[in-house]
Amino acid sequence: MAIVYPYGENIYINQTNVCTNACVFCIRRGNSGLDGYNLWLAEEPSAEDILQALRKNEIQGEAVFCGFGEPMVRLDRLLTVARGLKERGWWVRINTNGHADLIHGYETVPRLEGLVDAINVSLNAQDGKTYQRLCNPLFADRAYPVLLDFARKVREYVPEVILSVVNYPGVDVQACREIADKMGTEFRLR
């Protein structure tokens, strides 16, 4: 069970397996983890558990909240860890599905200011109908507009914002790229 694991040149933080989507292309489907690391958690780590695991790691550079679940479900813990990382000079990124405002019931993006350097919001589709079909969101038709709103607003608080999609049947990559262009964010095809 890996709380933190190196992947490429970065360290990934796996703090929860809870997610408000059930994407058809999710790596969790039928996999126990990534690169030999088991990412199904027997129990969720505390902020101190994560910081301790990071201290043991030799790599220091970019830390990515990602994992086998939606990291912003555990926002308070994420921000505690991010604060600890920033104090030690890490670059901090979050990979999120953009549902945080629905999960928590308030505007979450201002809380990221000064603690998060980059955020990758999974756009996943060119419209709400396709998003619902591919991502099966718990929040049904409220999820897609909220993720767009989240991505738009987060630009005020996080220096680098990326909208990403996976190349999957039904995804209009060009239309997704245009959404990112109009919004003024970077775009990434994963």
Ligand code: SF4
């Ligand atoms: S949002 Fe991410 S973790 Fe959640 S189901 Fe989709 S791909 Fe998996």
